[in-house]
Amino acid sequence: MKLFTGPLLVATLVITIATDANAAKASAKEISDAPEFQRALVLATKDKTKAAHPIVERLLAREKSDIPRDRLLMTKGRLLFQDGDMRGAIRAYEQVPNDSDHWLESLEERAWAHVRLGEHGQALAHLRTIKAPLFQNLIGPEPYFLTGLIHLKVCDYPAIFESIREFQTKFRARLVAMQTLAKTGSSEAARNAIAKLRTQPLIWKTIAPEAGDLPRLFYRDVTFRERAAQFAAGRVDASILERRLQHLAQRDLKEISEILQKMHLLEAEVIQRIHMAERPSTRVNRDIKIAKGQEVLKFPDTGEYWMDELDKYHVTVSGCPTESSVSSAKTAATGGQKR
Numbered sequence: 001m002k003l004f005t006g007p008l009l010v011a012t013l014v015i016t017i018a019t020d021a022n023a024a025k026a027s028a029k030e031i032s033d034a035p036e037f038q039r040a041l042v043l044a045t046k047d048k049t050k051a052a053h054p055i056v057e058r059l060l061a062r063e064k065s066d067i068p069r070d071r072l073l074m075t076k077g078r079l080l081f082q083d084g085d086m087r088g089a090i091r092a093y094e095q096v097p098n099d100s101d102h103w104l105e106s107l108e109e110r111a112w113a114h115v116r117l118g119e120h121g122q123a124l125a126h127l128r129t130i131k132a133p134l135f136q137n138l139i140g141p142e143p144y145f146l147t148g149l150i151h152l153k154v155c156d157y158p159a160i161f162e163s164i165r166e167f168q169t170k171f172r173a174r175l176v177a178m179q180t181l182a183k184t185g186s187s188e189a190a191r192n193a194i195a196k197l198r199t200q201p202l203i204w205k206t207i208a209p210e211a212g213d214l215p216r217l218f219y220r221d222v223t224f225r226e227r228a229a230q231f232a233a234g235r236v237d238a239s240i241l242e243r244r245l246q247h248l249a250q251r252d253l254k255e256i257s258e259i260l261q262k263m264h265l266l267e268a269e270v271i272q273r274i275h276m277a278e279r280p281s282t283r284v285n286r287d288i289k290i291a292k293g294q295e296v297l298k299f300p301d302t303g304e305y306w307m308d309e310l311d312k313y314h315v316t317v318s319g320c321p322t323e324s325s326v327s328s329a330k331t332a333a334t335g336g337q338k339r
Contacts, residue, residue: 033065040075049079070100077109086113101220104130104138111146120150131166137211140252141171141259148266157270164263175256177213181249189213190245194231194238202228215248224248 040055056076059065065072077092090113096106107126114123123146130143144167151159181187189210200206202219218224224244230236 033059033062033067037067037072037075044075044079044082047082049083052079070096070102074102074106074109077106081109081113086116089113104135108139108143108146111143115146115150115153120154123150136170137208138217140216141167141256144170145259145262145266148263152266152269155273157274160266160270164267167259167263171256174212175253178215178249178252178256181214181246182253185242185246187213190242191238194241197228197231197241199232215245215252218245218248221248 036055037059040052040059043049043052043055053076056072056079059067060069060072060076073092073095077089077096080086080089080092090110093106093110093113096103100106107130111123111126111130114120114126127143127147127150130139131147144163148160148163148167151157151163177187177189181190189212193207193210193214196206202225204211204219207214207219221244224241227236227240227244231238231241
């Protein structure tokens with residue numbers, strides 16, 4: 001059963017091409033880097049990364065570019081990931097600043113790279129930062145699947161069931177909101193957010209109160225941004241924006257559905273392993289240790305988050321469980337009732 005996936009590199013690159021289409025419409029008096037950047041992205045989608053790398057490096061080396069540096073670094077990281085150079089990809093992602101709109105994406109893709117390298121503890125550390133309550137409305141469902149997948153790889157079966165419960169709990173309300181918006185094309189959150197855009201800019205601060213009930217990162221969607229500008233100028237009505245939100249909600253529903261199916265596969269794999277397990281030969285320390293900061297102090301994870309600790313976690317995992325751990329996993333799987 002193949003559960004492993006990675007960042008959707010080709011799809012992401014194609015989306016980036018669309019996002020950068022506006023940059024190509026720059027004033028004829030100015031020289032835009034957009035055509036060159038788009039060429040690199042197209043080469044990447046054709047798996048011609050050797051030709052794409054020099055273009056991205058040239059753009060990064062320029063003192064001034066109309067392509068944001070964080071986007072160039074993300075593209076560089078994805079090209080290296082696509083080449084199988086996980087160390088190089090991690091180094092590129094690490095250069096994305098934490099005030100960038102792409103920072104959480106860089107952490108998620110760093111986590112995938114660490115998984116490819118077998119560095120499960122470091123991957124879990126990044127995922128803990130990503131899943132902080134502060135970022136709940138900014139992340140998709142994939143970090144929850146990746147967390148469960150890592151726990152499967154290290155045979156921490158109770159943690160897999162916990163990951164599934166966490167996913168269900170945190171995405172239940174969002175799922176209902178996306179279903180309503182996808183079906184009807186409207187919702188209270190959508191109407192409130194759109195009303196603000198008549199007089200306020202389309203930035204996170206403006207739409208943050210409604211973001212939890214709207215499609216993820218909708219404010220970065222190039223089509224929505226174009227229509228929002230037309231709406232603010234009085235050239236289109238609110239229904240145009242609602243239709244775009246409806247389309248984006250359908251996209252989110254598809255993503256959530258796909259991750260939910262993968263979660264079910266994880267659950268089925270664990271149950272199968274539990275029933276087949278007899279006497280595993282190695283032990284696991286299921287009390288995962290999380291260390292924080294450069295001057296490291298080790299202490300148990302209490303589930304609390306502190307702003308100055310984000311992206312400073314280190315997680316240590318090991319081995320596969322004994323019979324006692326398998327027994328506790330059975331208890332988790334059956335809701336606390338041992339069979």
